[in-house]
Amino acid sequence: MWHARTAETTAGGRTGSRTWTVHPHPRGKTEWYLPFALTTDVAGVALPTALLLHTDHQPYATVWAAAAAAAWVSVRALRHRYAARALGESRGSLPVLHDWLILIGVLAVLRAAADLHHPPLLCLAALLPAPVLTLICRKLTWHHLVAARREAQVVTRVLVLGEPTAAGDVAEHLSGRTDHPYVVVGVVAIGEGPAPTGAPVTARLGLSAPQDVDGDAREVLAAARQLRADFVLVAPGTRMTGPRLRRLAWGLHDSGTELALAPGLVECAVKRIETVSAAGMALLRVVPPVRNGVQQALKSVMDRAGAALGLLVLSPLFLGIGAAVRLTSPGPVFYRQVRIGQDQAPFMMWKFRTMFLDADARKEELTQSNEHDGLMFKMRRDPRVTRVGRLLRRTSMDELPQLINVLCGAMSLVGPRPPLPEEVARYDDVELRRLSVRPGMTGLWQISGRSDLSWDETVELDLHYVDNWSFTSDIDVMARTFRAVVDGRGAY
Incomplete structure (x- = not known):
């Protein structure tokens, strides 16, 4: 039994740390996930459709409710939403919206093919509860699954294979x-040397591939059976050559053990990765x-329409x-401050x-009280903040005038937070990449803890946004921002 380090999750699964135990026989996903999802989806369409069609005295209401x-x-089944690997794994809204739009298209074709005359708006109203109930179902199962994994249940047991440093880094x-x-x-x-991880090194392979075709596979399978591992994850390294990996895959697959490869990419969305083949080699193409x-x-x-x-x-x-x-403190209503935007342009x-007039002058004397570990200055009980200012910050209403910046094109509705010039002066090359897109009023930082995040976590979230941005991801962030604002966690 091995004690592994893990984290108390934020919305991005990133903060804090504690110790938990990997049980010898972790259970699988709860059996009610699939029936709960199916019942919710059936009831979410059938009941509203039957009710509205009956109320409007439409013929065959029950039949068309069942068909819908x-x-x-x-x-949802054809899009693998009921697969064991998918149930409970996400609470995102975009997949449900995509499924619902497909459903509308399918039913529109059926309506035309059957020459039905049900009012279109009535049909649309009957289908509206479906995505809402499905999202509620997904959120409930997601929360249940997250809670179970905090207790080291419903997990996939992984055996990492590779050179000590690389395998330790992956672990x-x-x-x-x-x-x-x-x-x-x-x-x-593979080879001698310590692996920088708390996981036990249960076996070692030679630096070169053994003459025996099954040599590597025999050692790995023995370790996998000893630890009851569900699959083997190969870390990148020069010692795991193509032919050696191929022989290992033969042995593992013949015994029914799954194999996965860690290419070394981090914070790269799956949608940006394409698999291609050249000269018999499998290649990963990373889309810009x-x-x-x-x-x-x-x-x-x-941005412009929303801001207006x-x-x-x-x-x-x-x-x-x-x-x-x-009325509650002397000074102007608005506070204007120079920030750095896209491509390091000031605005x-x-x-x-939200602060008294002497706030900027008093910042120097409060430097030692900074509660943030990075370049930003944050205090949970900042004495410079007025009483009304605390409420505005708690509800994020102090940031509403930034709609002016969005309308003028200096900011976006979604993006990294705009930093101060003195912060940017201390940025390294990695941190400067945050400025390659327009800053935003909200972003991954806000739905993941805001000021409660460490500096490294803030940078990591911003870089993930910069590298993996898409229009649909902006929609998802805005949908999740409302809950973050109501929750108020990290807003001070």
Whole structure:
């Protein structure tokens, strides 16, 4: 029994640490996941459809309700939503939206083919509860699965194979996060030397491939059976040559043991990776980040239109907040500050004033009280913040004037946070990459803990956004921002 280090998760599965135990016989996923998902999907379509069609006195209401439910389940089954590996693994909204749009298309074709005359708006209203209930189901199973994995249950036991340093790095990377099902139970090292991980080194292979075709596989299989590993993960390294890996795969697959390869890529979204073949070699093509094209045009349209609409709709709220700021402390309603935007271009960022007028002058004397481990200055109980300012920060309403920056094109609705010039002056080459896109009012940092994140975690989240951005990911972040704002965690 091995004690592994893991993390108390934020929304991104990243913070804190504690010790947990990998049980000798971790159980599989709870059996109610599949029936719960199927029942929710069937009821979410069949009941509203039957009710509305009956209420509108449409013929064959029950038959078409059953057909719509069957179509919804079929769409989701064909897209592998009920597979054991998929159940409970995500609470994201975009896959459900994609499935629902496919369902609408399928039912529209059936309606035309059967020459039905049900009112289109009535049909659409009947289908609206389906994605909502499916999302609730996914969220409940996701929370249950996360809680189980914090207790080292419902996990996949992994045996890492590779040169000591590489295998240790892979094991440490997996044990440092809890937003995945993999638990490293041991290491098979190629050659001598310590593996920098808490996982036991259960076997060692020679530096060169053995003459016996099954030599490597025999040692690895013995270790896998001893540790009851579910599959073997091969870490990158020069000693694991193509022919040697091929022979190892033969032996493992013949015994029914799965094999996976860690290419060494980190924080690279799966959607950016393509598999190709050349001269019999399997290659991974990493698609460049999206920097222009239709998706960027859609983002610009959404930013400008969203900012304009937000300023119009929220104008009464702006007046109320402005009055509260002005009446409770001396000074202007708005606070303007130079920030650094895309490609290191400075701009003037707008916020509602949340501090007293001498806040900037007092920052130096509070430097020793900084509660953030990186280049940003953060204090949970900052004495410079006014009473109204604390409420505005808690609800993130102090940032609403940044809609002006979005409308002018200096910021986006979603993106990394805009840093101060003195922070950027201390950036290294990696941290400067955060500035290759427009900064945003919200982003992965906000839905993952905000000020509670360490500096390294903040940079990692921003780089993940910069490298893996897509228009649909912006939609997902905005949908999850509302919950983060209501929760208020890390807002100070």
